[in-house]
Structure formats: structure tokens, C-alpha cells
Amino acid sequence: MPLNAAGDHQYIQRETRLPKTETLLADRYIRLLYGPAREAAPALFRALTAPFFSRFLAFLNYDAPLGLPAARALRAATQLGIDVGECIAPQTVLSSPRNLFERQIRYWSLRPMPAHPSAVASPADSRMLPGSFSRNSALFLKEKFFTFPELIGADKGCWQRVFQGGDYAVFRLTPEKYHYNHCPVSGRVIDFYEIDGACHSCNPGAVVATAGPYSKNRRTVTVIDTDVGGGTGLGKVAMIEVVALMIGAILQCYSAHRYDHPQPVVPGLFVERGQPKSLYRPGSSVDVLIFEPGRVAFSSDIVDNLNRFDVCSRFTEHFGRPLVETEVAVRSEIGRAAQGVAHRGEPSENHAPGIRFEARKPKFIGG
Numbered sequence: 001m002p003l004n005a006a007g008d009h010q011y012i013q014r015e016t017r018l019p020k021t022e023t024l025l026a027d028r029y030i031r032l033l034y035g036p037a038r039e040a041a042p043a044l045f046r047a048l049t050a051p052f053f054s055r056f057l058a059f060l061n062y063d064a065p066l067g068l069p070a071a072r073a074l075r076a077a078t079q080l081g082i083d084v085g086e087c088i089a090p091q092t093v094l095s096s097p098r099n100l101f102e103r104q105i106r107y108w109s110l111r112p113m114p115a116h117p118s119a120v121a122s123p124a125d126s127r128m129l130p131g132s133f134s135r136n137s138a139l140f141l142k143e144k145f146f147t148f149p150e151l152i153g154a155d156k157g158c159w160q161r162v163f164q165g166g167d168y169a170v171f172r173l174t175p176e177k178y179h180y181n182h183c184p185v186s187g188r189v190i191d192f193y194e195i196d197g198a199c200h201s202c203n204p205g206a207v208v209a210t211a212g213p214y215s216k217n218r219r220t221v222t223v224i225d226t227d228v229g230g231g232t233g234l235g236k237v238a239m240i241e242v243v244a245l246m247i248g249a250i251l252q253c254y255s256a257h258r259y260d261h262p263q264p265v266v267p268g269l270f271v272e273r274g275q276p277k278s279l280y281r282p283g284s285s286v287d288v289l290i291f292e293p294g295r296v297a298f299s300s301d302i303v304d305n306l307n308r309f310d311v312c313s314r315f316t317e318h319f320g321r322p323l324v325e326t327e328v329a330v331r332s333e334i335g336r337a338a339q340g341v342a343h344r345g346e347p348s349e350n351h352a353p354g355i356r357f358e359a360r361k362p363k364f365i366g367g
Contacts, residue, residue: 009314011127011325012305019311020327022174080176086110102279104259105178107331113274114333118233120296121273122334123184123287126171127325129315130298130306134165139303145170151288152221152238153195159223162236163290169298169334171287172325179280182330183254184289185237186273187226192265194220217286218243220250220278222265232273234337235292241278242286251279274331298335302326
């Protein structure tokens with residue numbers, strides 16, 4: 001379907017609950033690529049969304065020195081919405097676009113963690129959409145952003161059975177965001193694998209123009225068992241890191257304390273909620289969390305925002321129902337263990353267990 005050339009895309013700022021219009025970088029180019037070029041020259045489209053071209057774009061955009069005086073570089077970062085004051089080494093991050101993109105921040109003081117033991121933390125500074133695979137859920141969406149078996153792996157029947165009918169959340173990271181992923185839950189890693197694919201853009205216009213783009217892109221899958229000692233108590237959780245345009249690799253670099261002593265993510269590793277897990281290099285990207293059926297209750301403000309009619313969203317326009325993202329901070333609470341299951345926590349008024357309706361050495365990936 002051709003993209004709407006004039007359509008704005010808005011999301012909700014969580015703190016104020018006010019809509020904000022997103023500045024879509026290279027939107028004109030994306031509209032051209034996913035419109036006329038895709039339809040008239042499919043071979044060219046496949047080449048332009050292939051990993052090698054994505055790495056080439058990343059080199060052109062991120063590996064040249066900024067070449068600007070510090071004051072001008074700081075202004076440029078500020079115009080992109082980047083708070084350099086959050087960074088551990090602000091002068092270093094201003095030396096090149098890649099250093100700015102891969103910046104480390106003082107998350108331990110600037111991105112507070114939820115105190116509740118059964119809370120789920122956002123894996124990234126991002127824009128979030130909750131959803132469900134269950135037809136009995138108010139959040140049910142039929143293959144809008146991905147095809148479930150393809151996303152988790154066509155040959156991974158065991159995990160398809162575990163998560164069938166479960167709930168999920170999509171986290172879209174735009175290029176200016178802090179691009180470390182943090183663990184959303186505590187538990188033991190029981191599987192980790194990568195799936196090859198393309199590098200489609202995560203621009204909202206490109207997403208609606210491509211059927212199931214997140215399950216076609218290169219991605220890594222980490223399955224975490226949280227029903228273990230010290231775990232969050234949500235059953236099994238799949239964390240899927242999806243590359244997008246200009247993302248050349250995902251660096252798996254889990255750290256138990258700040259960014260110290262990074263290590264690869266492998267089966268058997270116990271990961272703690274809120275700790276750094278991986279780094280995208282560089283561009284835009286997407287995280288997807290998948291939960292077992294009935295194990296999670298998303299925060300009610302995020303669910304309420306999803307269904308707002310007063311916000312101009314390209315997802316709403318294309319799919320014919322309200323689909324509005326909420327901007328969330330990494331490590332902020334986005335849900336809790338649902339009621340009525342083992343290890344559950346007491347719900348708060350900010351959570352919506354009613355989203356389900358009954359009878360009604362560091363490792364590079366793709367480098």
C-alpha cells in the first residue's frame with residue numbers, strides 16, 4: 001500500500017499524557033523506498049534493505065568525525081533531543097556520530113527502577129505498543145507487525161507452543177535514542193539464538209507498508225525463565241532484538257553492575273532486571289517482548305493511551321483502529337505479573353489486569 005505522504009505520526013508522552021508529533025528522520029526517502037521503488041523495482045528494494053547496504057549507510061552516517069567545535073556539536077545533539085549531560089563521558093560522545101549513538105549514560109541515577117518484585121521494566125528508551133495473540137484479549141492484533149511463528153523462528157516449535165496465545169509489547173527505538181537494551185525481567189537464560197533476515201526501516205510508514213516487517217528482519221531471541229529463585233515470577237519471557245535500517249550488528253554485553261565486565265548472553269546466565277544486556281550498532285531498531293498466556297498485566301496508562309482517538313498515528317490510520325504508542329523510559333515499569341498465578345504481586349491502580357477478557361567476552365550478532 002502506498003504511504004500517506006502528508007500524514008503526521010504522534011505518540012503520547014507518558015508523564016504528561018499529551019500527544020507529541022514525531023520528527024521522522026529521512027521520511028521522504030523512506031516513503032520513496034517503500035512506495036514507488038518497492039513496487040516498480042523490487043530487486044532494487046531488496047538490495048537497499050539488505051544487511052550489506054544497511055552497514056554501508058551506517059558507515060556513511062556514523063563513522064565520520066563530526067568535525068564541529070564542541071559547542072556546535074552540543075547544539076546539534078540538543079536539536080536531536082539528546083541530553084549529553086546524561087552521558088558518562090560527554091566530551092567523548094561529541095567526537096563522532098557513532099560515539100553519540102553508542103553513548104553510555106548514568107542510568108543507575110537517571111532511569112529509576114520499579115521497586116515491586118513482579119514489575120516488568122522497559123528494555124529501552126522507546127515508544128511502546130502493547131498487544132496480544134489471544135482473540136479473547138482487548139489487545140488482540142492479527143499479524144499487524146509480525147507473523148508470530150516467523151518472528152520467534154519457524155523451526156522453534158517448542159517456543160511457539162509456550163507463547164501461543166500470549167501477550168507482547170513492541171518497543172520502537174528511534175535513531176536519537178539511547179541504544180543500550182536492558183533486561184526487562186530477572187531470571188535465567190534458557191535459550192539464545194539468532195535469525196537472519198533483512199534490515200527494513202522501523203519508520204511507522206515503512207511498517208504499515210510491509211506485511212510483518214519485524215519478523216522479516218535480522219534478529220536475536222533470548223528466552224528467560226523468570227520462575228526461578230530471584231526471578232520476577234512471570235513464567236518464560238522471550239526478548240527479541242530486531243535490527244532495522246543502518247543497524248549492522250547487535251553486541252551482546254550483559255553487565256551485572258553498571259557497564260562493568262560485559263559478558264555474552266548464553267544459556268545458564270542469570271540476568272537481573274534493569275541491567276544492560278546488549279547494544280544496537282547503529283540506526284533505528286525494535287525490541288519485542290513476548291509473555292506466556294495470562295502472565296502479564298500491562299500498565300493501565302499505556303493501555304489507555306493505545307486506544308486514544310485524539311492522536312494522529314500512522315498505525316491507527318492504516319490498521320483502522322486506535323494504535324497509539326506511549327513513550328517509555330528504559331527501566332521504567334510497563335507491567336506486572338498478572339493476578340492469580342504463582343509469584344504474583346499485589347496490583348496497583350496503575351495496572352490493568354483486565355486487558356484479557358474471559359467470555360468477554362562480548363559477542364557480536366550480524367557484524
